[in-house]
Amino acid sequence: MTSQDKSKLYIGLDIGRTIRGAVVRGDSTILERRQIVAEVRDPLEFIKQLVHMIDGFAAETAGRSAISAVGIGWPGLINQRMNRLEVTPNMLDLSSFDLYGELAKQTGLPIVFENDANAGAYGEWCAGAARGFKDVLFVALGTGIGAGLILDGRLQRGALGFGGEFGHFKIEAGGMECGCGSTGCLETMVSGPNIVRRVREHLFSDPSFSVSQLAGDMEGVLTCERIKEAAREDDELARAVLRETGVFLGMALASVINLLNVEMVVMGGGVMTSGEVLIEPIREETRSRTIPAAFNCCRIVAGELGLDAGIVGAAMLARDATNKN
Amino acid sequence: MTSQDKSKLYIGLDIGRTIRGAVVRGDSTILERRQIVAEVRDPLEFIKQLVHMIDGFAAETAGRSAISAVGIGWPGLINQRMNRLEVTPNMLDLSSFDLYGELAKQTGLPIVFENDANAGAYGEWCAGAARGFKDVLFVALGTGIGAGLILDGRLQRGALGFGGEFGHFKIEAGGMECGCGSTGCLETMVSGPNIVRRVREHLFSDPSFSVSQLAGDMEGVLTCERIKEAAREDDELARAVLRETGVFLGMALASVINLLNVEMVVMGGGVMTSGEVLIEPIREETRSRTIPAAFNCCRIVAGELGLDAGIVGAAMLARDATNKN
Numbered sequence: 001m002t003s004q005d006k007s008k009l010y011i012g013l014d015i016g017r018t019i020r021g022a023v024v025r026g027d028s029t030i031l032e033r034r035q036i037v038a039e040v041r042d043p044l045e046f047i048k049q050l051v052h053m054i055d056g057f058a059a060e061t062a063g064r065s066a067i068s069a070v071g072i073g074w075p076g077l078i079n080q081r082m083n084r085l086e087v088t089p090n091m092l093d094l095s096s097f098d099l100y101g102e103l104a105k106q107t108g109l110p111i112v113f114e115n116d117a118n119a120g121a122y123g124e125w126c127a128g129a130a131r132g133f134k135d136v137l138f139v140a141l142g143t144g145i146g147a148g149l150i151l152d153g154r155l156q157r158g159a160l161g162f163g164g165e166f167g168h169f170k171i172e173a174g175g176m177e178c179g180c181g182s183t184g185c186l187e188t189m190v191s192g193p194n195i196v197r198r199v200r201e202h203l204f205s206d207p208s209f210s211v212s213q214l215a216g217d218m219e220g221v222l223t224c225e226r227i228k229e230a231a232r233e234d235d236e237l238a239r240a241v242l243r244e245t246g247v248f249l250g251m252a253l254a255s256v257i258n259l260l261n262v263e264m265v266v267m268g269g270g271v272m273t274s275g276e277v278l279i280e281p282i283r284e285e286t287r288s289r290t291i292p293a294a295f296n297c298c299r300i301v302a303g304e305l306g307l308d309a310g311i312v313g314a315a316m317l318a319r320d321a322t323n324k325n
Numbered sequence: 326m327t328s329q330d331k332s333k334l335y336i337g338l339d340i341g342r343t344i345r346g347a348v349v350r351g352d353s354t355i356l357e358r359r360q361i362v363a364e365v366r367d368p369l370e371f372i373k374q375l376v377h378m379i380d381g382f383a384a385e386t387a388g389r390s391a392i393s394a395v396g397i398g399w400p401g402l403i404n405q406r407m408n409r410l411e412v413t414p415n416m417l418d419l420s421s422f423d424l425y426g427e428l429a430k431q432t433g434l435p436i437v438f439e440n441d442a443n444a445g446a447y448g449e450w451c452a453g454a455a456r457g458f459k460d461v462l463f464v465a466l467g468t469g470i471g472a473g474l475i476l477d478g479r480l481q482r483g484a485l486g487f488g489g490e491f492g493h494f495k496i497e498a499g500g501m502e503c504g505c506g507s508t509g510c511l512e513t514m515v516s517g518p519n520i521v522r523r524v525r526e527h528l529f530s531d532p533s534f535s536v537s538q539l540a541g542d543m544e545g546v547l548t549c550e551r552i553k554e555a556a557r558e559d560d561e562l563a564r565a566v567l568r569e570t571g572v573f574l575g576m577a578l579a580s581v582i583n584l585l586n587v588e589m590v591v592m593g594g595g596v597m598t599s600g601e602v603l604i605e606p607i608r609e610e611t612r613s614r615t616i617p618a619a620f621n622c623c624r625i626v627a628g629e630l631g632l633d634a635g636i637v638g639a640a641m642l643a644r645d646a647t648n649k650n
Contacts, residue, residue, distance in 0.1 A: 077618050135484045147584065151481050158476075158586020159460045162619045165583035170576040170614060171498065182579065182614040251495040254507065255580065258490035259472065261483020289495060289507040293402050294487045 005323050009066055011057050011109075012315030014073040014116060019049060020307065023057050023067075024315035028127035030308065032060055040092045047099065051106045069110040070103070071318030073119035073310040075144075080161030085113065112318040115157075116140070116310050117164045120303075121148025122155055123313030124266045128304040135262040137253075138303070139166060140269035140310075145187045151260065155317075167191065169252040189248045192224045192271045199227055199241050212237035224271050231277045243281045250285025257290050257298050268303030275302055330648050334391055336382050336434075337640030339398040339441060344374060345632065348382050348392075349640035353452035355633065357385055365417045372424065376431045394435040395428070396643030398444035398635040400469075405486030410438065437643040440482075441465070441635050442489045445628075446473025447480055448638030449591045453629040460587040462578075463628070464491060465594035465635075470512045476585065480642075492516065494577040514573045517549045517596045524552055524566050537562035549596050556602045568606045575610025582615050582623050593628030600627055 006026040013021040017040065023032040034053055039045040050072075058067055078085055085099055103111045114122070121130075121138030130136040136150040145167030149156040157163050167187030168180050175184025188194060203209050203218060213235050217226055230238035253265055265286075267279060283300045290298075303309055331351040338346040342365065348357040359378055364370040375397075383392055403410055410424060428436045439447070446455075446463030455461040461475040470492030474481040482488050492512030493505050500509025513519060528534050528543060538560050542551055555563035578590055590611075592604060608625045615623075628634055 077616075149585070151476060151483075152479065154477065156476050156585070158619075159588035160586060160618075160622055162586035162616070162622075163584060164586075165616055165619065168583040168616055169580040170496070173496065173572060173576060180616050184576070247498060251498060251509070252580075255494040255577075256584070258493040259488060259581070260474070260481070261485060261487035261489075263484035291402075291487070291490055291493055291505050293485075294483075294490065297485055297487075 005319065008068045008319070009061055010068055010315040010318045011054055011070040012073070012119075012311040012313070012318070013050065013053065013070065014119070014307070014310035014314060016075055016116075019053065020311060021053050021057065022308070022311045022315070023061060024312055026068075026319050028123075028312055028316060030312065032057060038092075043092065043094050043097050046092060046094075047097065047102050047106075050103060054103075054107050054109070067109055069112060069318035069322040070107065071112045071114065071119070071314030071316070071321075072103075073116035073314040074113050075116050075146075077162045077165075078113050078115055080157055110318065110322050112314070112321045114314060114317050115146065115148070115161070115164055117146025117166075118148040118155060118157065119311075119313035119317060120146075120268050120309040121150060121164075121266070121313065122317050123305055123309035123311070124268060124303050125150050125155075125313075126316045127312055128309060129266045129301050130264055133264045135260065136264045136266060137256055137260070137262045138266045138268060138309075139249075139253075141190065141192070141267060141272050141275075142270035143192050145191055145269075149260070149262075151262075166252065166256075169255070171248055171251050186248060186252050190245050195224055195227060195241060195245055195271065196222050198244065199237065202237055202241060209237040209240075214238060225274075228275060228277050242278055245278065246281025246283075246285040249282050250287075250289055253282070253286045253300070254289035254295075257286065257294050261294050261297070263298055265298065265300045266303050267300065268305070268309050270307065272302055273306050330644065333393045333644070334386055335393055335640040335643045336379055336395040337398070337444075337636040337638070337643070338375065338378065338395065339444070339632070339635035339639060341400055341441075344378065345636055346378050346382065347633070347636045347640070348386060349637055351393075351644050353448075353637055353641060355637065357382060363417075368417065368419050368422050371417060371419075372422065372427050372431075375428060379428075379432050379434070392434055394437060394643035394647040395432065396437045396439065396444065396639030396641070396646075397428075398441035398639040399438050400441050400471075402487045402490075403438050403440055405482055435643065435647050437639070437646045439639060439642050440471065440473070440486070440489055442471025442491075443473040443480060443482065444636075444638035444642060445471075445593050445634040446475060446489075446591070446638065447642050448630055448634035448636070449593060449628050450475050450480075450638075451641045452637050453634060454591045454626050455589055458589045460585065461589045461591060462581055462585070462587045463591045463593060463634075464574075464578075466515065466517070466592060466597050466600075467595035468517050470516055471594075474585070474587075476587075491577065491581075494580070496573055496576050511573060511577050515570050520549055520552060520566060520570055520596065521547050523569065524562065527562055527566060534562040534565075539563060550599075553600060553602050567603055570603065571606025571608075571610040574607050575612075575614055578607070578611045578625070579614035579620075582611065582619050586619050586622070588623055590623065590625045591628050592625065593630070593634050595632065597627055598631050 147166030
């Protein structure tokens with residue numbers, strides 16, 4: 001990359017119930033941010049929101065011509081071979097729209113879609129915890145669970161770009177039913193909502209936990225933030241559930257480290273923000289389940305970019321896709 | 326690769342309790358074969374065997390100068406960054422020997438070591454079932470379980486070359502203790518000896534299976550070959566155990582396909598020779614546990630090269646390592 005490429009401007013968008021975006025310089029620096037709640041019930045309105053955000057960024061810089069490309073982290077499967085959003089999140093019915101084509105037409109800018117966890121991996125790899133590493137697994141732990149893989153210094157998307165569905169790693173032959181149609185998926189135990197569910201179940205089934213400070217939250221909204229806070233204050237229930245979370249994640253991470261010999265696992269996503277209290281049980285369980293030679297050359301760390309990982313990664317993917325030739 | 330490279334000669338060795346070797350032409354054709362039972366109790370004798378086999382092949386062709394390089398599929402972890410055999414199989418104590426250096430010195434030929442499952446993957450990719458595919462998981466199902474990965478058209482070894490330890494994929498949080506120190510590893514259920522063990526256990530615990538033709542084998546040596554044969558003859562016990570094998574393998578394969586979006590899984594290794602009767606339950610279980618978009622673009626097939634996969638792959642890895650520059 002030339003120094004000129006590093007000073008070019010890109011837009012990175014991370015799509016979820018909130019659309020978060022930024023203007024990112026080619027050297028990974030975030031210059032401007034915007035966010036807006038997604039109009040998921042109205043696809044036309046949703047597309048308008050994306051175009052407006054891109055236009056807004058362009059107006060704040062020096063017009064569209066100052067923007068080199070737009071990268072979009074997308075919460076679903078993307079068929080990279082066909083430039084098609086194969087599976088869109090169920091919150092949003094885009095079945096009769098060509099989102100890629102619409103955005104390209106309405107903005108006149110090169111548009112690059114990438115699975116949001118892949119974008120997060122790329123962000124941490126370009127500018128975060130994984131900078132300088134060659135073989136990295138990035139896990140996005142949030143409402144769902146995704147993953148992105150850098151192997152031998154390249155983002156791995158798989159045959160059609162569907163890779164990274166780490167949430168559907170099997171951890172029990174039976175196990176709970178999952179939205180994907182299978183059972184025993186990692187996501188049924190350790191996504192944000194399922195961590196909260198397990199706290200509730202423990203409170204319900206084990207009277208000794210009634211002394212937990214989380215018992216008082218049962219009637220209101222119990223969040224992962226609250227559970228992590230309680231764990232930091234040595235609440236036994238919170239600690240037990242995070243240890244359990246470590247066991248489930250450790251099983252899956254050990255399998256991946258044994259198979260891929262990655263040298264770093266970066267834990268990112270909403271559940272991991274201020275999540276040091278979760279890293280330790282994950283690390284401990286993974287250690288006990290991984291072949292020592294493979295574990296000893298692998299660090300397990302929290303991401304450095306927090307929720308910006310996906311935005312920065314999407315922008316840098318747009319940078320690298322448009323500077324390829 | 327030039328047509329000259331395709332006519333060069335390489336030696337491929339696959340190391341196990343039997344050392345199997347061949348002279349392989351650069352176009353993947355096997356020209357000469359040899360095999361010998363490994364002298365695992367005496368490391369010096371073992372090294373001599375390897376040198377003798379290489380010398381024998383050289384004598385049959387036009388001397389050592391006709392051989393371009395030697396590739397060796399090794400049943401253990403190899404530190405590719407250090408050219409060091411990190412973990413050698415427990416049958417063989419090579420701790421005081423520099424096998425790599427010894428072979429290079431005694432033969433005067435370029436020596437390339439590769440994990441045996443990686444070599445098998447490379448063989449099926451160069452000349453077998455996976456020819457022409459870009460993203461492939463190769464599973465070697467034998468006394469143990471190994472795997473090799475081709476992603477984006479490149480063999481993936483991981484940070485230090487330890488990748489492919491698919492046998493230590495976790496399929497149960499508890500589960501049986503495994504030699505690796507963990508519990509619930511795939512290998513504890515579906516390696517060759519463990520398939521046999523499960524047949525014995527079913528016979529012991531369920532009287533209805535006493536009608537099985539395998540009941541008669543209980544006193545003697547029961548083999549996977551025998552179990553597959555019985556399954557082909559619709560023996561219920563044999564079929565039940567192979568279905569169960571499919572469940573365990575299906576869990577692990579679904580996890581890998583979801584994570585990596587490979588377009589082909591090649592099942593190889595000793596247990597899979599004439600193993601069509603095993604492919605169907607594996608395929609069925611994997612289908613039921615994989616995200617449809619990812620399963621639909623992935624074929625699960627038996628290897629085409631059988632036990633030659635590792636020999637051909639090791640030779641072709643030697644070819645590609647020595648023709649790199």
